[in-house]
Amino acid sequence: MADNSATRPGHKRHNRGRRYEAVRHYLLFAGAWTRVAWQYRASVLLLAVGQFLATGLDIAVIGVLFTRVPHLAGFGLAEVGFLFGTSCTAFAVSNMLFGTLERVGERIRDGSLDVMLVRPVGLLVQVATDGFSPRRLGGIVQGVGVLGLSLAGLNVPWTAGRVLLVATMVICGVGIFSAVWIAGAAFQFVVEQAAEAMNAVTYGGSFLTQYPMSIYGRDGMRLLTFLVPLAFLNWQPALYVLDKPDPLGLPSLFRFASPLVAAVLLALAATAWRAGLRHYRSTGS
Amino acid sequence: MRGGVGTYLAVARYSARRYAGYRAATAAGVFTNTVFGIIRAYVLLQVWHQRPGLGGYDTSGVVTFVFLGQGLITSMALFGGGIDLPERIRSGAVAMDMARPVGFQTWWLADDAGRAAIQLLTRGLPPMLVAALLFDLRLPTPASPAAAAGTTAAGVWGAAAVWGLFAVSVVLGFLVSFGLRYLIALATFWLLDQRGLESAYTLFTVFFSGISMPLTIMPGVLRDLAEALPFAAMMQVPADVLLGNRTGASLVAAIAFQVGWAVVLLAAGRALTAHATRKLVVQGG
Numbered sequence: 001m002a003d004n005s006a007t008r009p010g011h012k013r014h015n016r017g018r019r020y021e022a023v024r025h026y027l028l029f030a031g032a033w034t035r036v037a038w039q040y041r042a043s044v045l046l047l048a049v050g051q052f053l054a055t056g057l058d059i060a061v062i063g064v065l066f067t068r069v070p071h072l073a074g075f076g077l078a079e080v081g082f083l084f085g086t087s088c089t090a091f092a093v094s095n096m097l098f099g100t101l102e103r104v105g106e107r108i109r110d111g112s113l114d115v116m117l118v119r120p121v122g123l124l125v126q127v128a129t130d131g132f133s134p135r136r137l138g139g140i141v142q143g144v145g146v147l148g149l150s151l152a153g154l155n156v157p158w159t160a161g162r163v164l165l166v167a168t169m170v171i172c173g174v175g176i177f178s179a180v181w182i183a184g185a186a187f188q189f190v191v192e193q194a195a196e197a198m199n200a201v202t203y204g205g206s207f208l209t210q211y212p213m214s215i216y217g218r219d220g221m222r223l224l225t226f227l228v229p230l231a232f233l234n235w236q237p238a239l240y241v242l243d244k245p246d247p248l249g250l251p252s253l254f255r256f257a258s259p260l261v262a263a264v265l266l267a268l269a270a271t272a273w274r275a276g277l278r279h280y281r282s283t284g285s
Numbered sequence: 286m287r288g289g290v291g292t293y294l295a296v297a298r299y300s301a302r303r304y305a306g307y308r309a310a311t312a313a314g315v316f317t318n319t320v321f322g323i324i325r326a327y328v329l330l331q332v333w334h335q336r337p338g339l340g341g342y343d344t345s346g347v348v349t350f351v352f353l354g355q356g357l358i359t360s361m362a363l364f365g366g367g368i369d370l371p372e373r374i375r376s377g378a379v380a381m382d383m384a385r386p387v388g389f390q391t392w393w394l395a396d397d398a399g400r401a402a403i404q405l406l407t408r409g410l411p412p413m414l415v416a417a418l419l420f421d422l423r424l425p426t427p428a429s430p431a432a433a434a435g436t437t438a439a440g441v442w443g444a445a446a447v448w449g450l451f452a453v454s455v456v457l458g459f460l461v462s463f464g465l466r467y468l469i470a471l472a473t474f475w476l477l478d479q480r481g482l483e484s485a486y487t488l489f490t491v492f493f494s495g496i497s498m499p500l501t502i503m504p505g506v507l508r509d510l511a512e513a514l515p516f517a518a519m520m521q522v523p524a525d526v527l528l529g530n531r532t533g534a535s536l537v538a539a540i541a542f543q544v545g546w547a548v549v550l551l552a553a554g555r556a557l558t559a560h561a562t563r564k565l566v567v568q569g570g
Contacts, residue, residue: 197312208324211331
């Protein structure tokens with residue numbers, strides 16, 4: 001990388017060039033891995049069906065619960081579906097982009113991270129595309145499907161602001177979940193065996209944002225707003241879209257803060273990743 | 286059956302010792318199980334606040350049910366795995382296993398039992414302890430009405446009897462779990478890859494064992510199906526025994542249900558083992 005920079009004129013241009021390079025490398029690696037996976041077509045298709053069914057079970061659980069009660073914490077089926085759809089879509093996309101980061105601990109243990117470090121490509125791109133498989137798209141279908149159904153079932157006046165906010169929350173949701181994947185991977189530089197603890201924040205975060213956040217009580221909501229700000233993933237913007245009052249009475253500005261929160265979390269995650277990488281020592285022989 | 290009881294006890298002991306290592310991974314797993322337990326408890330409490338007594342549980346009963354499920358996930362291997370046989374079949378190392386002067390199935394049963402026993406302590410107890418701090422649980426104590434309802438005797442003996450029955454039910458549930466996973470592992474002899482079957486197993490346990498929700502709240506036919514499948518034996522039945530939801534004839538039926546599935550699955554495993562032994566041609570041989 002160092003001798004690369006000498007050939008480029010301005011620092012700013014160099015930075016933009018690197019970012020463009022990262023995206024290009026990502027697509028290149030993801031494409032290569034997809035071709036690899038596609039050699040085992042039946043396996044990819046079966047695993048995608050598995051992912052599809054696993055997400056389907058989450059929907060089935062909500063379905064069964066709603067045969068017993070008409071609403072959850074004042075949210076009807078379509079409204080819970082809206083939360084589920086936005087959370088699930090954002091998670092599925094982030095899982096496809098960065099989900100393999102959960103295996104960075106394995107890479108550290110077996111020493112294969114060293115091989116990646118000597119390649120002239122950013123490490124994050126390599127780890128994130130490592131074993132990239134189209135099967136991770138399995139959850140997106142449900143997310144988008146449930147979101148579409150819920151949008152049809154919702155009884156709100158569709159203003160331009162609402163439509164824009166729905167699009168924004170899904171994009172920012174991808175950003176927030178991606179930050180969680182990257183930060184979790186950075187943590188594995190410190191504790192190599194922490195991969196399963198990462199599940200609590202990634203899969204756990206996706207699970208808990210499928211439901212109205214008011215079910216976790218006032219303390220739970222405060223925790224999820226200020227400490228682990230998953231409330232900005234879909235809860236806060238959803239309060240505006242669904243025209244619901246905030247049980248905590250937080251300022252209405254919070255409903256539109258998702259882009260800011262996503263940007264801050266991504267920056268923090270990137271810093272954590274770099275710090276983790278500096279902390280990295282090879283396992284040696 | 287060849288090999289003495291002492292041999293199998295030694296196998297179980299070494300397996301338990303192997304799984305007692307990896308403390309950071311254990312802590313990470315406990316953390317995740319606990320976080321999921323808390324989220325699920327809050328979701329189900331929303332339902333039970335509206336419908337107290339639904340499915341035969343009060344609010345503290347359903348929270349206890351959720352955490353019993355989280356505590357049993359690893360021990361009962363509800364997400365699959367636990368038996369290292371498939372890898373040994375693929376590598377050919379299984380030839381060594383078959384050459385040992387011990388019963389093949391019993392050897393793996395002992396190995397898996399050691400794993401399950403240690404994980405019942407390391408992965409089962411901590412989530413329960415955290416839950417006891419956060420929620421009202423309903424566990425049999427000498428003073429609790431659950432103990433009196435569970436058996437004819439009250440007080441200390443009543444509580445002890447319920448815990449004893451729970452232990453029996455957990456052991457039977459484990460035998461059912463092993464029986465199923467052993468069949469899946471054996472299938473590697475024919476399929477060379479057990480992952481498809483294993484993910485099917487996980488899908489079924491997630492929905493039909495009770496870890497997503499008590500099977501008793503499922504509607505009509507779905508409930509009948511769930512309560513007839515072997516997955517109920519792994520979590521729903523032991524939890525119901527501990528919560529005192531099974532008494533008298535219903536208790537006998539529950540235990541008989543577990544014994545029935547354990548016998549059928551273990552017998553099938555035995556028959557299939559004989560088949561596999563005759564079929565085995567180690568690569569290169």
